[in-house]
Amino acid sequence: TFYPAGQMSHPCQMMLLVNPQSGKGQALTLYNNHIQRMLNEAGIKHTLVITERQNHAREMVKEADLSQWDALVIMSGDGLLYEVINGLLERPDWEEAIRTPLGILPGGSGNALAASIHHYSGASPVTSEELLVSCGFLLCKGLVSHMDMVSVHLSSSPRLFSFLSLAWGFVADVDIESEKYRHFGTVRFTIGTLVRLASLRVYKGRLAYLRVESTPSRSATKALPGPHDSLLPPLDQPLPDDWVVVPEEDFVLMLAMYQSHLAEDLLAAPEATPDDGVIHLFYVRAGISPTALLRLFLAMEKGAHLTTNCQHLVYTKVRALRLEPYSPKGIITVDGEVVEYGPVQAEVHRGLSRLITG
Ligand code: ADP
Ligand code: MG
Numbered sequence: 001t002f003y004p005a006g007q008m009s010h011p012c013q014m015m016l017l018v019n020p021q022s023g024k025g026q027a028l029t030l031y032n033n034h035i036q037r038m039l040n041e042a043g044i045k046h047t048l049v050i051t052e053r054q055n056h057a058r059e060m061v062k063e064a065d066l067s068q069w070d071a072l073v074i075m076s077g078d079g080l081l082y083e084v085i086n087g088l089l090e091r092p093d094w095e096e097a098i099r100t101p102l103g104i105l106p107g108g109s110g111n112a113l114a115a116s117i118h119h120y121s122g123a124s125p126v127t128s129e130e131l132l133v134s135c136g137f138l139l140c141k142g143l144v145s146h147m148d149m150v151s152v153h154l155s156s157s158p159r160l161f162s163f164l165s166l167a168w169g170f171v172a173d174v175d176i177e178s179e180k181y182r183h184f185g186t187v188r189f190t191i192g193t194l195v196r197l198a199s200l201r202v203y204k205g206r207l208a209y210l211r212v213e214s215t216p217s218r219s220a221t222k223a224l225p226g227p228h229d230s231l232l233p234p235l236d237q238p239l240p241d242d243w244v245v246v247p248e249e250d251f252v253l254m255l256a257m258y259q260s261h262l263a264e265d266l267l268a269a270p271e272a273t274p275d276d277g278v279i280h281l282f283y284v285r286a287g288i289s290p291t292a293l294l295r296l297f298l299a300m301e302k303g304a305h306l307t308t309n310c311q312h313l314v315y316t317k318v319r320a321l322r323l324e325p326y327s328p329k330g331i332i333t334v335d336g337e338v339v340e341y342g343p344v345q346a347e348v349h350r351g352l353s354r355l356i357t358g
Contacts, residue, residue: 008101008142008356012070014039014046017057017084019076019107024185027075027107034129035075035105035136042140046073051080058087061097071101071356073139077108078164082335085149085353089161094226101144103356105135106264109182110175110189110336112164115261117357120145120274127186127264138358146275146351148258151227153235154340159224163353164335165262166346168323169203169253170196170284170293172331176338186264197294200252202286205325207246207254209318212278214242216319231320231347239322249326250286252293252312256321257282258348260303267303274357277350278317288312320347 016039020028028050039046051057061072061084074081081104088097106114114135118126121138150162167175178192210216210231218230233239255268257280262268269280284293292310299305306315322345325332330341 005144005146005354008144009070010043010142012044012142013068014044014071014073014103015049015064015069016046016073016075017049017051017060017080019051019057019074019080022076022080022108024109024183030107030129030132031075034132038133038136038140044140051076055083058083061087062090066097066100069100071103073103073105073356075105075107077106077110078104078112078335079108079110079337081113081163082337085161085163089149089226092225098149098353101354101356102147103139105139106131109185111186111264112261112266112336113259115264116259116272116274117355119260119267121358125265125267131264139356141358142356143358144354145357147353147355148275148277149227149349149352150256150258150279150346151229151349152334152339152344152346153229153232154344155235155342157340159226160334160339162258162334162346164257164259165333166256166321166344167254167333168205168325168330168344169251170200171253171255171262172333175333175336176331189263189266193294193297197290200290200293203251203253203325203330204249204327205251205323206249207251207283207321207323208239208243209246209279209281209316209321210243212317212319214319216240216242227349227352229347232322232345235322235343235345243322246283246314248283248285252284252286252288253282254323255282256280256318256346262300266297266300268300268305270303270306274355275351277319277348279319279321279346279348281316281318281321283314285312285314321345
């Protein structure tokens with residue numbers, strides 16, 4: 001089947017994957033209270049699949065007969081979609097599998113993609129159950145867009161795929177340290193931010209990127225199963241001359257975003273659209289005061305951090321990037337999930353997947 005961007009077919013058969021442990025542990029209750037009737041009234045047939053453990057969804061979509069499903073919809077946080085996307089791209093028929101329309105309903109504590117979809121619809125910002133209802137409505141409308149996918153290379157783990165973000169430094173530390181506050185829901189990021197601000201530190205490393213404007217010479221990484229990365233040399237090889245090496249080596253954070261929201265209430269990349277083919281790269285240089293950093297995050301609630309004239313914040317649009325942290329230990333996250341710490345590089349694949357955006 002070829003699924004163009006456009007309208008979902010009707011009648012439509014969805015697989016709805018619900019993680020009962022996500023967020024405050026209320027995803028099933030939220031499904032019963034808000035989503036079940038909405039989908040039934042819209043005439044959307046759906047099969048509820050309750051995930052039982054980590055990687056359950058990943059294994060399931062890897063084996064599934066996708067010809068049976070018009071869409072795979074995730075009701076959890078971003079973590080469950082990350083599993084589904086990586087499961088799809090591990091299939092021998094990845095090229096067709098990744099074209100299955102994907103949907104997301106916010107049921108977790110990190111619901112950045114759901115918030116992005118709501119934002120793209122042009123509606124004014126909402127959170128929590130209002131966001132869920134909005135995303136349910138957009139899902140019923142069933143308009144399908146293309147969505148960028150970013151391939152991520154690490155030094156010894158297999159290549160993986162990312163739909164949302166790559167983070168190092170302050171943001172990655174807050175994301176992971178705040179997992180213990182998961183039961184507070186989305187507020188976990190606010191609590192985590194305040195805790196980390198009190199012990200703000202510097203992260204050393206080398207950052208380089210390939211600007212969107214450049215027309216790069218093609219690099220050849222060894223052929224892997226799945227999408228071909230044409231911009232990245234092997235991670236242990238030097239970068240081509242047209243890459244920009246950031247002069248600073250002392251950072252407070254590096255954040256690469258490919259959708260608009262970093263969390264329900266953090267509009268990190270206001271210009272991002274689902275398939276702009278752009279990695280929106282932000283970094284904050286060392287030397288920023290905790291107060292100024294807090295001001296940045298407060299401004300980010302409205303996407304106004306870029307207009308605060310903060311001299312430590314740098315924003316640039318790139319197609320690929322490489323980060324080499326100098327410290328032996330630390331946290332790097334991909335879509336909010338911890339990955340192997342060490343050198344990492346990434347390249348965007350424009351519109352590789354399909355997303356129900358309404
Ligand atoms: P949250 O935003 O609350 O972190 P996520 O969607 O990111 O929600 O899910 C967190 C993790 O829970 C994912 O890594 C997922 O694999 C895992 N998971 C899925 N189903 C279960 C389950 N039944 N029990 C425990 N963990 C699960
Ligand atoms: Mg998560």
